[in-house]
Amino acid sequence: MSSVAASPPLAPPVATPRARRPSTLTVYLWELRKLRAQKRTYMGFGLAVILPLIFVIVQNVHNRHGGGDSIFAGQITQSGLATPVLMLLFESVFFLPLIASLVAGDVVAAEDGNGTLKTILTRSVDRGQVFAAKAFAALTYATVAVFLSATVATVGGIASWGFHSITTFSGSTVSASEGLLLVIAANACYLIPLFAVASIAVLLSTSTRNSTASVVGAVGIVILLYIIAGIPGLEGVKPYLLTEQFENWHGLLRTPTDWAPVLHSLWVSALYAVPSLFAAYLVFLRRDVAGG
Numbered sequence: 001m002s003s004v005a006a007s008p009p010l011a012p013p014v015a016t017p018r019a020r021r022p023s024t025l026t027v028y029l030w031e032l033r034k035l036r037a038q039k040r041t042y043m044g045f046g047l048a049v050i051l052p053l054i055f056v057i058v059q060n061v062h063n064r065h066g067g068g069d070s071i072f073a074g075q076i077t078q079s080g081l082a083t084p085v086l087m088l089l090f091e092s093v094f095f096l097p098l099i100a101s102l103v104a105g106d107v108v109a110a111e112d113g114n115g116t117l118k119t120i121l122t123r124s125v126d127r128g129q130v131f132a133a134k135a136f137a138a139l140t141y142a143t144v145a146v147f148l149s150a151t152v153a154t155v156g157g158i159a160s161w162g163f164h165s166i167t168t169f170s171g172s173t174v175s176a177s178e179g180l181l182l183v184i185a186a187n188a189c190y191l192i193p194l195f196a197v198a199s200i201a202v203l204l205s206t207s208t209r210n211s212t213a214s215v216v217g218a219v220g221i222v223i224l225l226y227i228i229a230g231i232p233g234l235e236g237v238k239p240y241l242l243t244e245q246f247e248n249w250h251g252l253l254r255t256p257t258d259w260a261p262v263l264h265s266l267w268v269s270a271l272y273a274v275p276s277l278f279a280a281y282l283v284f285l286r287r288d289v290a291g292g
Helices: 024-036 039-062 082-091 095-104 109-114 117-121 127-161 176-208 211-229 235-240 242-253 260-285
Strands: none
Touching: 024 127, 039 082, 039 095, 039 127, 082 095, 082 127, 082 176, 095 127, 095 176, 095 211, 109 176, 109 211, 127 176, 127 260, 176 211, 176 242, 176 260, 211 242, 235 242, 235 260, 242 260
């Protein structure tokens, strides 16, 4: 009787370790690290620092004692807290939107130009994570730029003219400590429409794949909205223009605080920001990177 050798039992399959997907926070930190290595990051920060420095130096040289259209212009030498308010009045119109657009308009387009987007998207990273990280990095940059400028203006103003009480738009005088809190709140409030500008720049960066076109396009939209606001007969649309929201923070410098313009700006700015980011997200999801 022939015997058949029993075949050895099959070894259980060895599970191949699956690469662990990094968190969105990790991808966000990667994006911040990239910003630290880019020249245009420091170009924007340079503008944010130089402009208030020039203002403080000029005011010290000329030793002016008031004047101007704003109630804060008459307090330049009376309180150093007038300086950051005046700088926000000046920079909010064009310079801060430009600074925010420098990075937001480059955040995706730069990857296309360098041919690195394919490498990023073929990693074990979800496209949604990459887009969210890039968008948050652009908004973070805008936030840092605004408060960097405010800090330089505040320190320069206080060093030159002291930490004294200040009169608000309503004509009420508040203490120096309260005035400082109002300055911080005003800059934070200005971020509402500025985030909308950055969101538009992110959309252009994603769709055009060209950094220059994205930055110029975002700034061009801001200029176009200013032109529309000045056209006779279109007064009815002015409250819904993004550029009109650049002054929303004025309500925080009134006594009592006027929250109406702040709340109005919140939802109007969202009408620009949310569709822009959603459209950019859809374009990014459908991005064909097979060619490089």
